[in-house]
Amino acid sequence: MSWFEKLLPSKIRTEAGSKKKAVPEGLWSKCGSCGSVLYKAELERNLEVCPKCNFHMRIGARRRLEVFLDHGPQDEIGAELEPIDSLKFKDSKKYRDRILTAQKATGEKDALVAMKGRLKGQPVVAAAFEFGFMGGSMGSVVGERFARAARVSLTEGIPLISFSASGGARMQEAILSLMQMAKTSAALALLRERGIPYISVLTDPTTGGVSASLATLGDLNVAEPNALIGFAGPRVIEQTVRETLPEGFQRSEFLLDHGLIDMIVDRRELRDRLSAVLAMLTERTRPPVEAEEVKAEPSRRESAAPDDAPDPDGEGDA
């Protein structure tokens, strides 16, 4: 054992030998909050949460879904959709070029990835924003993918979970992106009418048009610790009110204090806690047969539910 390995904590040391080759570049990573130098494999096992200070680092959409959903078969929703520059938008750069750059950098076609999969065995649809793709901004593809994800939820009667990380509407699609706020919200209205749970997980950062539509419309609005969440960005507010904003303003804890979110959940507990909540929400409304078979007859589900869920404790009316 070299002098260097002796310095490492035992947990990391055992892994270091066997996994070295699997990490092509940069074994180490620095926490953006406390500055601790962290072993990457260890950080990954910890779901990109700093083991020293609990700082939740931003993670990509696919990684998010990978660590949230069960391993096993997953169907991607709307993967075939691609953005186009229908307005021929050009600022200092062409929108077309920005799309290409973002696609190359992230390996994604656009800023939202949606999957049908399972959460601890329960079928669910989950959608996650890719912040690395133009700041997770919502344009036509993001809106359409989200709407399709909601439609799968609706037709199959299974819960929808979204993970937002977005600066808001995508300016390069101008008015078309504003309308995605309407589109995603309208899709959620149908879930609500049919009693299908929607959980919104707000992660760092969620602002603008995304926060003012799908991200705050959950039956439960859940945030990761210390995420920046707000309608207007802090700089815009500072310029408007011309005063320095208080410490912690627009962070998850601030939102919890002001009654805007239900709870703050550590990333490492999301699977356990959300699956438990969903189990309670759906226990008495779950379709009598396998979800796939109910597809065609949504109304049957409602009438059948009371028969299907007799009072288990026999308490009945007092």
Add this chain to the structure above:
Amino acid sequence: MNLNFLDFEQPIAELEAKIEELKLIGDDNEINISDEIARLEAKSKALTESIFSSLSAWQIAQLARHPRRPYTLDYIDAFFTDFEELHGDRAFADDAAIVGGLARLEGRPVMIIGHQKGRDTHEKVHRNFGMPRPEGYRKAMRLMEMAERFRLPILTFIDTPGAYPGVGAEERGQSEAIARNLLVMARLRTPVICTVIGEGGSGGALAIGIGDRLLMLQYSTYSVISPEGCASILWKSAAKAADAAEAMGITADRLSELELADRVIPEPLGGAHRDPELMAERLKTTLLEYLDQLDRVDTDTLLEYRMRRIANYGVFKEG
């Protein structure tokens, strides 16, 4: 410089000043002044027509914000009767940046909801420059749900720079207030007609902007972010606002091309503020036409069409 005229209208302003001057001199002169006045007036009209025939997006943005442009309450005064303003969100406050209430349009009861800007400094502050806080949107939602219960059609008038970006607004859930309205409006079981009368500023406009028809006055705008905001983010300079306005395509004609606006209502020569009565008359006629049209649609069909309309928003490639 005449403040009633915008920068690009200054040649018109100069002519108008000359006409005023001549009128003051009056008839006590030997030469025939009225001929000269008539000649100048014709010239002024021709000049106005020529300037207004090729306005840039940025010039239209300035017209949409013109300090003398008619606001929601002006239209309410002009062609509604029995207006009874209803106040408050029942939870926190009454937001003066959004007005709402019951009224009659040609005898038929409707619910009106609109942004409201102020005319003088005091009123501007009172109305918060037409920038609503969460309580404004929650009042709007309360009135819309009331309208649904009593089967009253809803007419909204959009005219805001945007939802207010302030500390209190964030504390009280500006995002949620807007989002909730989008969700509720998509499913209201009563006709909703939205008209952009001035500035359609982003989510703050959309929050009372979802319905069965979207009408826009000719020189109104609707955009995802203000030209200045867009310019300062993408061009790193608010001075590039004109470029941003052009790139985003914020005008009524552009929204009509994109099939987002159902109708562009022509404004009087020089803009709505040059002849508010004529503007009101045109708006009223159009609203009545669409009310009649939507009246004939049964509610389930109405909702189905509305949902389809919303679902069709966006342009993408399906490859």
